Amino acid sequence: MVARTLFDKIWDSHVVERLPDSTAILYIDRHLIHEVTSPQAFEGLRMTGRRLRHPEAMIAVVDHNVPTSDRTLPIEETESRNQIETLERNVAEFGVPYFPLLSERQGIVHVVGPEQGISLPGMTIVCGDSHTSTHGALGALAFGIGTSEVEHVMATQTLLQKPARNMKVAVEGRVGPGVSAKDIMLAIIGRLGTAGGTGYIIEFTGSAIRALDMAGRMTICNMSIEAGARAGLVAPDETTFEYVRGRPFAPKGEAFEQAVAYWKTLVSDEGAHYDKVVELRAEEISPVLTWGTSPETVIPVTGNVPDPADEPDMARRAQMQRMLDYMGLSAGQKIAGTPVDVVFIGSCTNSRIEDLRAAAAIVAGRHVAEGVRAMVVPGSGIVKAQAEQEGLDRIFLDAGFEWREAGCSMCLGMNPDKLTPGQRCASTSNRNFEGRQGPGGRTHLLSPAMAAAAAVTGCLTDVRELI
Amino acid sequence: MDKFTVLTGIAAPLPQENIDTDKIIPARFLKTTKRSGLGVHAFDSMRYNADGSENPDFILNQAPYRNSRILITHDNLGCGSSREHAPWALLDFGIRCVIAPSFADIFFNNCFKNGILPIALPREICDELMADSRMGENARITIDLQRQVVVRPDGTEIAFEVDPLRRRLLLEGLDDIGQTLQHEDAIETFEARRRRDEPWMPSITID
Numbered sequence: 017m018v019a020r021t022l023f024d025k026i027w028d029s030h031v032v033e034r035l036p037d038s039t040a041i042l043y044i045d046r047h048l049i050h051e052v053t054s055p056q057a058f059e060g061l062r063m064t065g066r067r068l069r070h071p072e073a074m075i076a077v078v079d080h081n082v083p084t085s086d087r088t089l090p091i092e093e094t095e096s097r098n099q100i101e102t103l104e105r106n107v108a109e110f111g112v113p114y115f116p117l118l119s120e121r122q123g124i125v126h127v128v129g130p131e132q133g134i135s136l137p138g139m140t141i142v143c144g145d146s147h148t149s150t151h152g153a154l155g156a157l158a159f160g161i162g163t164s165e166v167e168h169v170m171a172t173q174t175l176l177q178k179p180a181r182n183m184k185v186a187v188e189g190r191v192g193p194g195v196s197a198k199d200i201m202l203a204i205i206g207r208l209g210t211a212g213g214t215g216y217i218i219e220f221t222g223s224a225i226r227a228l229d230m231a232g233r234m235t236i237c238n239m240s241i242e243a244g245a246r247a248g249l250v251a252p253d254e255t256t257f258e259y260v261r262g263r264p265f266a267p268k269g270e271a272f273e274q275a276v277a278y279w280k281t282l283v284s285d286e287g288a289h290y291d292k293v294v295e296l297r298a299e300e301i302s303p304v305l306t307w308g309t310s311p312e313t314v315i316p317v318t319g320n321v322p323d324p325a326d327e328p329d330m331a332r333r334a335q336m337q338r339m340l341d342y343m344g345l346s347a348g349q350k351i352a353g354t355p356v357d358v359v360f361i362g363s364c365t366n367s368r369i370e371d372l373r374a375a376a377a378i379v380a381g382r383h384v385a386e387g388v389r390a391m392v393v394p395g396s397g398i399v400k401a402q403a404e405q406e407g408l409d410r411i412f413l414d415a416g417f418e419w420r421e422a423g424c425s426m427c428l429g430m431n432p433d434k435l436t437p438g439q440r441c442a443s444t445s446n447r448n449f450e451g452r453q454g455p456g457g458r459t460h461l462l463s464p465a466m467a468a469a470a471a472v473t474g475c476l477t478d479v480r481e482l483i
Numbered sequence: 484m485d486k487f488t489v490l491t492g493i494a495a496p497l498p499q500e501n502i503d504t505d506k507i508i509p510a511r512f513l514k515t516t517k518r519s520g521l522g523v524h525a526f527d528s529m530r531y532n533a534d535g536s537e538n539p540d541f542i543l544n545q546a547p548y549r550n551s552r553i554l555i556t557h558d559n560l561g562c563g564s565s566r567e568h569a570p571w572a573l574l575d576f577g578i579r580c581v582i583a584p585s586f587a588d589i590f591f592n593n594c595f596k597n598g599i600l601p602i603a604l605p606r607e608i609c610d611e612l613m614a615d616s617r618m619g620e621n622a623r624i625t626i627d628l629q630r631q632v633v634v635r636p637d638g639t640e641i642a643f644e645v646d647p648l649r650r651r652l653l654l655e656g657l658d659d660i661g662q663t664l665q666h667e668d669a670i671e672t673f674e675a676r677r678r679r680d681e682p683w684m685p686s687i688t689i690d
Contacts, residue, residue: 033669037647041666043673055516072686095514102516113689146565160589162567164596172663210501211559246588271683310501331498428510449505451528
């Protein structure tokens with residue numbers, strides 16, 4: 017038998033039918049929806065009179081638009097309120113399971129899915145959101161889709177797909193102190209470039225990946241899309257099975273054991289073919305951050321901002337200069353020591369309990385620097401409650417952080433949490449595009465510990481100086 | 484969906500790499516529950532000044548490019564989010580074809596679903612087409628999907644590749660959900676087999 021990769025195995029087990037030109041009708045096990053990319057899909061079903069095939073394979077949450085302040089107050093922004101109310105009408109009409117705003121189980125869709133055991137190894141999982149790649153950490157084939165495809169899954173429980181190419185990214189060795197999953201992934205994106213993974217599914221392997229807990233693996237897979245890959249994968253192992261065991265919607269008892277027996281087969285075979293292999297040494301990765309407006313603009317925190325004059329391609333040189341102007345940075349300057357205005361700890365990349373613990377460890381006994389607005393937005397109501405039980409909220413509040421309700425928040429500025437023009441933000445989120453966190457806002461992507469270090473020093477700082 | 488057969492129109496050059504979906508349509512305009520009406524916000528941060536007035540230096544604010552039907556860029560067009568609002572905004576502006584050396588995967592798919600044809604051509608050819616498109620009113624480029632060629636203003640032709648299934652759906656203006664539902668028997672057979680082989684697969688119900 018031909019040796020297959022993990023991706024090949026999940027793909028093969030979900031092909032309903034192969035069409036003549038290598039397109040497959042691919043079966044979808046889980047369909048997660050939120051308020052921003054679903055309304056037009058429900059409207060499409062209504063207009064064509066089509067039924068929603070499997071509501072029991074779905075979960076709906078509100079996350080992108082929701083305020084992270086007091087939830088008992090009415091939502092002030094009319095359009096946001098309308099989108100949330102539209103979702104609530106749609107899930108009621110079509111019978112889709114839903115965690116409402118006031119439920120403790122509400123949160124960012126990519127935090128909620130794994131947390132509830134809704135996302136499981138070996139599944140195909142889709143959502144109208146590019147960071148669906150997050151769920152690949154469980155060993156599931158998970159990717160973002162557009163709204164037309166959301167409607168396609170609602171009506172058929174399938175998608176028309178072509179097989180992707182296989183890429184292996186192997187990270188061997190042990191990371192040094194102060195280096196987290198976020199640093200590993202930013203280093204990978206810096207190496208691959210923002211289009212390096214286009215057309216590929218990335219399988220992350222190696223001892224440094226195996227050593228990560230599930231939150232770390234989710235951070236890695238989450239940002240696969242920032243390297244251009246629609247999905248990332250980590251083969252399920254004991255860490256995965258222990259994470260899944262006992263989650264509310266995971267199989268129980270005998271069914272769980274049956275499932276684990278199957279999940280254990282979900283590893284790439286010896287000798288399986290990868291179209292591209294990239295290797296990194298964990299020891300060579302230092303705490304990193306981005307200097308520009310593309311996630312590939314990664315430098316070590318000890319490094320300097322690059323000089324466009326060194327770029328031979330004129331179009332690219334002009335674009336680098338535009339990034340520097342937008343970011344308010346000069347060619348060649350040291351990145352450490354750059355003052356920040358805002359610190360954002362949150363998003364589907366870094367808002368899990370492990371992320372909050374890592375940030376709190378740096379913040380404990382220190383105070384947010386004067387003039388800095390620092391906020392923590394937990395990924396779900398469950399994460400928030402867990403953090404409060406552990407006393408992390410007190411550490412953040414005592415240090416002068418805001419402790420907010422769960423949602424996407426300042427990752428993309430659809431709710432009131434936005435940067436104002438010119439504000440510089442140390443952010444644990446995933447995108448530093450122009451205007452992403454608010455028009456004119458300047459984003460530096462970094463780890464939760466690095467964000468905490470920026471908050472307490474008031475500038476971009478090597479977290480290793482604080483540990 | 485409108486059919487796509489032959490398109491002749493003005494092409495706008497936008498010689499940048501990594502034009503992301505936030506640039507095509509910023510998140511704050513995603514609060515709509517409709518597909519239409521987003522054209523006015525397409526490329527918002529480049530197109531408008533802080534006070535809301537038009538930025539006269541931006542290509543799509545200049546005659547004749549206000550009426551562009553085709554957009555030409557550098558690598559990795561549409562990187563970033565899965566928002567279909569990006570092709571909706573382009574379509575609402577009037578763009579039916581995007582040409583670039585490479586595209587981000589999700590954006591590429593989303594274009595086809597909305598009757599926009601994305602064409603991948605080598606960077607040198609994109610640069611030549613950009614030079615053509617700077618000839619103002621005379622810069623009309625023709626995209627012939629039936630024959631799979633781009634016709635330059637001087638009449639020379641450049642062949643392009645397109646997936647056969649997607650080409651057929653575009654030429655006929657077909658809804659791909661309808662296509663898939665013709666295979667409903669196969670979907671039912673698959674589901675029956677899954678229930679048998681993976682009985683542990685949970686359903687989601689909330690009381």
